[in-house]
Amino acid sequence: MNISVSMYSLASTIKKENWSILDFIQYAKRISLDGVELLDFYWKSGQAKSEEIEQVLQAVKQNGLRVSAYDVSNNFVKETEEKRAVEVAKILEGIEVAKKLETNIVRVFCGDLHGELTYEDGQKWIVEGLKKCANRAEEENIYLAIENHGLLAGKSEQVKEIIEKVNSPYVRSTFDTGNFLLVHEEPQEAFDRLKQDVVHVHFKDFREKKPGEELKGFRSTRGVELIGTVPGDGKVDLPYIVEGLKIENYQGWLSIEYEGFDDAEAANEEAVNRLKTLLK
Numbered sequence: 001m002n003i004s005v006s007m008y009s010l011a012s013t014i015k016k017e018n019w020s021i022l023d024f025i026q027y028a029k030r031i032s033l034d035g036v037e038l039l040d041f042y043w044k045s046g047q048a049k050s051e052e053i054e055q056v057l058q059a060v061k062q063n064g065l066r067v068s069a070y071d072v073s074n075n076f077v078k079e080t081e082e083k084r085a086v087e088v089a090k091i092l093e094g095i096e097v098a099k100k101l102e103t104n105i106v107r108v109f110c111g112d113l114h115g116e117l118t119y120e121d122g123q124k125w126i127v128e129g130l131k132k133c134a135n136r137a138e139e140e141n142i143y144l145a146i147e148n149h150g151l152l153a154g155k156s157e158q159v160k161e162i163i164e165k166v167n168s169p170y171v172r173s174t175f176d177t178g179n180f181l182l183v184h185e186e187p188q189e190a191f192d193r194l195k196q197d198v199v200h201v202h203f204k205d206f207r208e209k210k211p212g213e214e215l216k217g218f219r220s221t222r223g224v225e226l227i228g229t230v231p232g233d234g235k236v237d238l239p240y241i242v243e244g245l246k247i248e249n250y251q252g253w254l255s256i257e258y259e260g261f262d263d264a265e266a267a268n269e270e271a272v273n274r275l276k277t278l279l280k
Contacts, residue, residue, distance in 0.1 A: 001245065002253050003275055004028075004035035004068035006202070007042055009258040009268050014042075021052065025059045031269045035068035036060065037255045038101065040094060053100050060101075068253035069105035069145070069174075069200050070098040076129040077111030077122040077152060084129055091133040095142050104142050105200045105253070107174045108133075110162060112150040122152045127165045134168035145174035145200040148190070151221070154183040156190035163197055173197040176257070177236045178204030178228075182220045188240045195248050201241075202257040203275060205234035215261055228259030230267050232274050242278045254279075 007014070007024050014024070021042055028036045038056070043049045060067055072094035074087045094106045110126045113119070130144065137144050146159055153159045163171055175198045180190045206226035209217050217227040231238055245254075256271045258264060 001250060001279060002034035002066075002068070003272055003279075004033055004037050004253050004255040005031075005268050005272065006037040006071070006255050006257045007039055008037075008071075009256055010264045012261075013264045021056050022059050025056070025063055025065065027265065028065055029063040031272055033065060033272065035066040035253060037069045037071065037107075037253075037257075038067055039071040040073055040090070040097075053097065057101055067098075067101040067103040068255055069107050070094055070101055070103055071107040072109075074109050074129075075111040076126045077113065077117060078125070079117075084125055088129050088132050091129075091144065092136055095133070095136050095140055098142055099140060105145050105174075106137070106142055107147055107200060108144050109147060109149050110153045110158075113152050119152060119158075123158075123162065123165075126152070126162055130162070130166045130171055131168070134166055134171050137170040138168060142170065143199045144168075144171045146171065147174040147202065148176050148179050148183075151183070154179065154221075155185050156180065156193040160193055160197065172199040174200040174202060175241075176202040176204055177231070177238065177241055178202070178206050178234070178257075178259075181206050181226060181235055182218055184220060184222055184224075187236050188244075191241050191244055195244055198245070198248075198250060199252055201245070201250075201252070201254045203231045203238065203254055203271065204257045204259065205229050205231040205236045205238070206259075207234040218259075227261070230258065230260065230262070230274070231256065231271050238274075239278060242275075 180187045209225040217225045
């Protein structure tokens, strides 16, 4: 198994210090990572994006790294076919960018519920959209890895059901260890359900907000406020998941995704060191 960090884990530093993707790659090299996870919303726009992709891939290779995954921020839960077609196009473009970055993982979302929509409405659109994208993914040998994110699909049974309905060997799971807590599912139980579908892992952790704490965290489906923390300091049983991945002979990437309020550079480095210890 190899270790990477999602660029999103450095969001506060990127905003404060105006980091580019190249700056993030230099940071990854400094903390001795194997790879970097990149996202669709950090690129420059227009023609500059194509040039930047080439520069980024060159920098990744020069620093002895690889791109662990490329993340697309799509949402299939849209009321019109035209709007859903835009979301399909995002993923198809993501597949092309992933090819250029020489990764075989595209992290995808499903969507979220809003208004009067039901789970059944959303699921139908999600499955339809992913089926359209799966054909291209199969041609390119690139996995579309569904992250358990938001209300749909936040639970492991939802992710499992969508994977089964799409019915493609290239539509699998980005297993986010922390996000299950936001829908009140134990991460270890979710892992037991999805362990054979995992092709990408986000190592994330949350703790409950303390009385009187002024930090603004993430609110769960039952109104519990959770604060991002360094993996190992929260509610996720990370040793259970790492041991389970070893038993499954998982050979993919373990990517840190930190969403807390401490110094992001220091927090991610500590997270990487802890994960390396667990892998020994």
